[in-house]
Amino acid sequence: MSKTNLTRRGVLKTGAVAGAGVALPTIFTASSAAAYTNEPTGSSVTLGFNVPQTGPYADEGNDELLAQQLAVEHLNGEGDGGCLNTFTSKALKGNGILGKKVEFVTGDTQTKSDAARASAKSMIEKDGAIMINGGSSSGVAIAVQGLCQEAGVIFMAGLTHSNDTTGKDRKANGFRHFFNAYMSAAALAPILEKELGADRRAYHLTADYTWGWSQQESIAAATEAMGWETVNNVLTPLASTDFSSYIAPVLNSGADVLVLNHYGGNMVNSLTNAIQFGMMEKVVNNKDFKIVVPLYSELMAAGAGENIKGVFGSMNYNWQLQNEGSKQFVKSFGEKYGKPPSNSAQTCYAQTLLYADACERAGTFNPCGVAEALEGFEFDGLGNGKTLYRADDHQCFKDVLVVKGADNPTNQYDTLEIVEVTPAAQVTYEPNHPMFGGDEASLGTCNAG
């Protein structure tokens, strides 16, 4: 029997040679033969759910995450199938996407563009995510949308309401199911005219950033068109928590409507301040003083509590909607989590299913194929009624809800009541509308990486 002499150097040398030997053939093949970024080659496909789990919109982010997990369950054929039963497209079979089991990774955007991009990049570079979904702020959505365009994956936006997402910052790889500020304004204006009259004087308090401006611009344009006068528009710093000093001048301005272009914690605080000043009981110009909050969410309504009684606003979706898709979704969500879904949860759920369905119909995960399948796609059964994914700007067109803080809420989830469902036709605009970047805005070309 021969004797082997194991020396440290000998082992290292052999190891190095063996390592190089193993690596050598791969050096030539590794320059990825994949046709597009993160082409799924195994038996599973990875989706990236990028939501705010810490920071001001954490509640919404966590609700979105619940909905996304539910969507994955339904795609994989677990649970009761949810909206797969009501969805008008029957491409999805409950066996994953294109036969591959759906897996997901999650990340924390912290509601900061930088952190959101870092998190999305790690999903794309490390976990091999083929689609990114989520977000609870327009700034974040636009930043991540740009990233996905560069990286060559599909971005399915979550809660983002600014006109810019599918306006001047629209991207070929980005899609938005949620409605936008222009639609809010177009839906609200006729209701405001009917309920409050055509000769009101409005005072705007606006959060001083992109979303606030686009919201204010839209509302002012729509209300002025029906005869309202905009008395003043005051920009409030985003970090404000006490709005008393902004509220006091409203009372002396001769305005009889206060429009709060605020969202999240800002809206809760400014509305509470306005109520504390007794505005809702005031009578100005022989009219009852009214408050309007253009963009509502259930979580904000819960935060503001009693104060939202009789306050008008608009929503993308509400769990009280009685169409088949909505009933099915509320049932699935409620049975699993013991509460009705929020507006943002629904949009993320729908986006995940829409993406999966587009892959099935396109027969590929290639972002360009998926984008083509989504463009001009008409569907129903996901909770919002009949919906169109417009090809020109990747924006969904569907009915918009005008809601009002419930006068007599029967339980803690019943804080808002639906005043009217504004038909999609009434909120539709031209793709080159000046508020959406005009003629200059373009999707660019789709990028498959």
Added chain:
Amino acid sequence: MLGLNKKDTTLLIAVAVLTMFAPFFLNPFPSDSAMAQFNAGYPDLMQRFVIFGIFAIGFNILFGLTGYLSFGHAAFLGVGSYAAVWIFKLFTYNVVPAIILAVIVAAVFSVLMGYVSLRRSGIYFSILTLAFAQMMFALAYSVLSNPKFNLTNGETGLQVYPNDPQMFHPDSMQDFPHLFGLYMNSTYTMNVGPWAFDFNTGYYLCAVVLLAVFYLAIRIFRSPFGMMLRAIKSNQTRLNYTGLNPRPYTLAAFVISGAYAGLAGGLMAAMDPLAGAERMQWTASGEVVLMTILGGTGTLIGPVLGAGFIKYFENIFSKINDAVLHQWFAFLPDGLEDFVVFLIHPFVGKGWHLTLGILFMLVVIFLPGGLVEGGQRIGKWIKSRGKSKDTGPKTEPAELGE
């Protein structure tokens, strides 16, 4: 070598080896194993490690040497990023002019901010810098992003649009920052068995810059100028009585560290051409303070370690969700599995801040000198264990006297 003593040369070489082979060190687990969750060797995170390392090294030149605790350094990082993106928008995607301008602009801002703030020391200095930085954040976030004069693009972040002039950017080139044709996002993936190692152009650019500025930092630490800065930290009054005016020295240190921050900002924009205002928020300024303290204030390598530590938690721990936990503990019986997941749940995913906070407290309480002190203690323990046979505990008093 290079005018360094033996110990510093060893340190520089160690850092060089670590940064050059980081793609290997940071991906120790095969990519299909359950432990792959802890791999940090993907381009974006590696870039972040190095960029925040540069930021923290610069911050340490001010805080570690002079003892002036600035709470506004993120402002320079942000200014640097904006400057770099403007170069991309107006002229070219080549990163060299962008990074140079980022450093210059950040240095100019730090002269202004330092000139005012350095009139006070201690807590007043910290508050002044904090106020300046918050002011600049507010300017970037809303004031300077109004439709009439849009310098920062507000909440969305400054980015390059197809209709920007980009005077020297030929149409034949891709729309991404590059170094004379080498694109920052190009990655070569080496597959060795089940392992995958990513070699990214952008990362290596950052790593080379890190080495250069690390070398510069060593020279500053060892120079007479560095000695003056240390003198300011130990007793500024005495320095005044000897007839020396410390203010030019503190201002120089402030500007140098501001320029480092600008360099980090410029690199950040070069890796990812978008500059957001949150980069300038006070939490970002606080983060670099944490990095420096966590790693070891006043040490050379400490801030880099601290930066790596914090970025690792932010990016790796925040991505561990319940599904991942269940996968890990799937071998346990059902009830026990749920219980273990329930126990760990608050510390991962959205609870990453909590874990980081606890670790930070532990480090500050038990290792006041930061991670570097931890390393030194382990080193000493190993050494003394080897020595204990012949010399025994007699050496201890000598070591304490260091």
